[in-house]
Amino acid sequence: MVRLFLAPPPSGIFGDRDAVKERVELLEKLESVIWSAMVSGDRYEARLWLCNxxxxxxxxxxxxxxxxxxxLLRLKKSKHDVAAQLLQMIFENRPGLAGSIIAKKTCMLEKFFEGNPRRILEWFDHFATIGESGHKKGARALSKFAFMNRNTxxxxxxxxxxxxxxxAVVATKPHYFIDLDVLQTVENFLKYVPDFWSSDELAESVKDGEILKVDQKYFIDTFLHLMYEENLEGVWVAVEEFMMxxxxxxxxxxxxxxxxxxRMLTFFNSISKVIKVDAQCKELKHPSCWLEYLLSTCSGSVSVEEYILLxxxxxxxxQLLRLMTNEEHESEKQKLExxxxxxxxxxDTDHWYFMKECTEMEKKIAIKWIGLQSWVIQYHLAQECKTQQSCELLFSENGISFRRAEKFYLLQSNATLEEHGSEIDDEDSDRRSHNRRRKEKKRRKKKQNHANESADELLEFEPLNSLHDCRSGGxxxxxxxxxxxxxWNAADLPDHLAxxxxxxxMKWVLSMW
Structure with missing residues (x-):
C-alpha cells in the first residue's frame, strides 16, 4: 500500500541517514531517466507545460x-519571432491600433500599391452598384478625393x-463609378496625384485597420521596421496599449x-524582480506558488532545464506519466519500472528525516527532490488506484476521510453522504427505496392514468441504474x-493526491526555512 506521509511529522525527527542517501540516489537516477525521455523528442512539449x-x-x-x-520585445532576437507574433495578434484582435498608425503615415501606402495590381484591386475595387448604400474601403477614399479635387x-x-x-453626372449617379477602370486610375494617381497618398480621405479609409487583411505579412514587416529601425514611438505606444x-x-x-x-531565462529573471510572495503563496494556495517562490528566491541560479524538470x-x-509510459519510450519505461x-x-521516520535534510539543502535542490518524490507517489498510485476497494483502502491507511459521491445518494431527499469508516447496508437501502417508491406509486394512482403511471415506474429505476454504473467503475x-x-474518480486520484x-x-519545509 502507498504511504502518502500526510500526517504531521513527529516532534523529534530522527531517521536512517543511509536510507536518505539511498533515496537521493534513487531520485537522481529517476531524474536521469525522465530527462532521457524528454531530450529524445518531448522536450518541446515539456517546455509548453512550463509556459502554461x-x-x-x-x-x-x-x-x-x-x-x-x-x-522581451526590446531584445534584438525578438524582432522576427516575438514582435512578429505580437503584431499579428494586434492585427487580428485590435486592427484599429495599427490602422490609426497607418492613417498618420499614409505615405507608406504609395509604396504598398506601387506595381502591385492585386493589392490595388483588393482595396480600391469596391464601388457601389445600384441599390447599394455607398462605396467601401479605398473606393470611398478615391471617389471623395476625386470630387473634392475634381479641377486637378x-x-x-x-x-x-x-x-x-x-x-456633375457622377454626383447624381454615383453607381457610374462601377465603370471606372480601377487599376489604371490608381496607377495614374501613383504617377500624377501625389497629394492623394497623404490625403485625409485615404487616412480615413484605413484607420479601422481593415487594409491589413490585404497583405498582412507586408504590414508586419513594415511595422517591424518602424519599431526597430525607426524606433517610432507611436508603434511602441500601440503595443503597450494592446498588452495592457x-x-x-x-x-x-x-x-x-x-x-x-x-530569452526565456532572461524573462524569468525579470519576473523574479516583480513577484510578490505573499501569505497565500507560502501556503501554496495556487498551482504556480512553488514556481513563484523559486523565482523570487533563487532565479539567477536555476537553468531552463531545471525549471522544465521541476x-x-x-x-x-x-502528462509526464503518460509521456514516460508511451510506447515511443519503451526503453525509459522499462528503466522506470x-x-x-x-x-x-x-x-514515516525516514521520510520526515529526508524532509528535514531538505531544509538544509540549496532551495532549488530541495524543491527538486520533494517534487520527484511526489511523482514517485503518483507513479505508484496510478498502478494501484484501479478499483473501489483499493482506493478506499488507500484512504483508510492514510487517514483520509471520504464520502462516496454518486447520483443515487445525491438524489435521495434528506440523504447524507457517508463518512469514511462507515459501510453501506445495500439491503436496507434498497428496502427503504422500495417503500418510498410504493408510497409514491399509490399517490400517483389517484391522480394519473395508467399510461402516465407506467412512465413514472420507468423513471423510478433510474437511480438504481446510476448506482449500478458507479459500482461498475464510475x-x-x-x-x-x-x-x-x-x-475525484479513480483516474484523477493519483494526480490529486500526489x-x-x-x-x-513543501509547506513544512518552507516553514523551516
Missing part, C-alpha cells in the same frame, strides 16, 4: 506585465466606356512559447484532502 504554469502566476499586475513583455485630378480617372463621365488590455496568461501562451532558452514532476505529473519497483520502502469520492469541495503530498511536504 508561468501563465498562471497571479501576483503580476498589468503595468508589470507590460514592462516584462516590452523588455478628374482627368486622371480612366473609364471603361468610350467616353468618360463628368463630375490582455491577460498575462494570454500573452505567455502566445509569446513566451516561441522564445529560445536564453514543472513536469510538480505541476504536470499526469525497474527503478521504482522497490521505491515504496520508506517508513465511483467517485469527496475527500478531506480538499475539504470535500469536489468529487499534488497534495507535494503541498504538504
Amino acid at each position: 504554469t508561468i501563465s498562471s502566476i497571479h501576483s503580476i499586475n498589468l503595468r508589470e506585465q507590460c514592462k516584462l513583455f516590452i523588455e 485630378c478628374w482627368e486622371e480617372l480612366e473609364w471603361k466606356g468610350r467616353h468618360g463621365q463628368s463630375p 488590455d490582455q491577460q498575462f496568461s494570454f500573452l505567455c501562451q502566445h509569446l513566451l512559447v516561441i522564445v529560445d532558452d536564453s 514543472n513536469a514532476v510538480i505541476s504536470h505529473g499526469r 525497474k527503478l521504482l519497483m522497490n521505491a515504496l520502502k520508506f517508513c 465511483r467517485s469520492w469527496l475527500l478531506s484532502t480538499n475539504n470535500y469541495s469536489c468529487a 499534488k497534495r503530498c507535494f503541498s504538504t511536504w
Whole structure:
C-alpha cells in the first residue's frame, strides 16, 4: 500500500541517514531517466507545460506585465519571432491600433500599391452598384478625393466606356463609378496625384485597420521596421496599449512559447524582480506558488532545464506519466519500472528525516527532490488506484476521510453522504427505496392514468441504474484532502493526491526555512 506521509511529522525527527542517501540516489537516477525521455523528442512539449504554469502566476499586475513583455520585445532576437507574433495578434484582435498608425503615415501606402495590381484591386475595387448604400474601403477614399479635387485630378480617372463621365453626372449617379477602370486610375494617381497618398480621405479609409487583411505579412514587416529601425514611438505606444488590455496568461501562451532558452531565462529573471510572495503563496494556495517562490528566491541560479524538470514532476505529473509510459519510450519505461519497483520502502521516520535534510539543502535542490518524490507517489498510485476497494483502502491507511459521491445518494431527499469508516447496508437501502417508491406509486394512482403511471415506474429505476454504473467503475469520492469541495474518480486520484503530498511536504519545509 502507498504511504502518502500526510500526517504531521513527529516532534523529534530522527531517521536512517543511509536510507536518505539511498533515496537521493534513487531520485537522481529517476531524474536521469525522465530527462532521457524528454531530450529524445518531448522536450518541446515539456517546455509548453512550463509556459502554461508561468501563465498562471497571479501576483503580476498589468503595468508589470507590460514592462516584462516590452523588455522581451526590446531584445534584438525578438524582432522576427516575438514582435512578429505580437503584431499579428494586434492585427487580428485590435486592427484599429495599427490602422490609426497607418492613417498618420499614409505615405507608406504609395509604396504598398506601387506595381502591385492585386493589392490595388483588393482595396480600391469596391464601388457601389445600384441599390447599394455607398462605396467601401479605398473606393470611398478615391471617389471623395476625386470630387473634392475634381479641377486637378478628374482627368486622371480612366473609364471603361468610350467616353468618360463628368463630375456633375457622377454626383447624381454615383453607381457610374462601377465603370471606372480601377487599376489604371490608381496607377495614374501613383504617377500624377501625389497629394492623394497623404490625403485625409485615404487616412480615413484605413484607420479601422481593415487594409491589413490585404497583405498582412507586408504590414508586419513594415511595422517591424518602424519599431526597430525607426524606433517610432507611436508603434511602441500601440503595443503597450494592446498588452495592457490582455491577460498575462494570454500573452505567455502566445509569446513566451516561441522564445529560445536564453530569452526565456532572461524573462524569468525579470519576473523574479516583480513577484510578490505573499501569505497565500507560502501556503501554496495556487498551482504556480512553488514556481513563484523559486523565482523570487533563487532565479539567477536555476537553468531552463531545471525549471522544465521541476514543472513536469510538480505541476504536470499526469502528462509526464503518460509521456514516460508511451510506447515511443519503451526503453525509459522499462528503466522506470525497474527503478521504482522497490521505491515504496520508506517508513514515516525516514521520510520526515529526508524532509528535514531538505531544509538544509540549496532551495532549488530541495524543491527538486520533494517534487520527484511526489511523482514517485503518483507513479505508484496510478498502478494501484484501479478499483473501489483499493482506493478506499488507500484512504483508510492514510487517514483520509471520504464520502462516496454518486447520483443515487445525491438524489435521495434528506440523504447524507457517508463518512469514511462507515459501510453501506445495500439491503436496507434498497428496502427503504422500495417503500418510498410504493408510497409514491399509490399517490400517483389517484391522480394519473395508467399510461402516465407506467412512465413514472420507468423513471423510478433510474437511480438504481446510476448506482449500478458507479459500482461498475464510475465511483467517485469527496475527500478531506480538499475539504470535500469536489468529487475525484479513480483516474484523477493519483494526480490529486500526489499534488497534495507535494503541498504538504513543501509547506513544512518552507516553514523551516
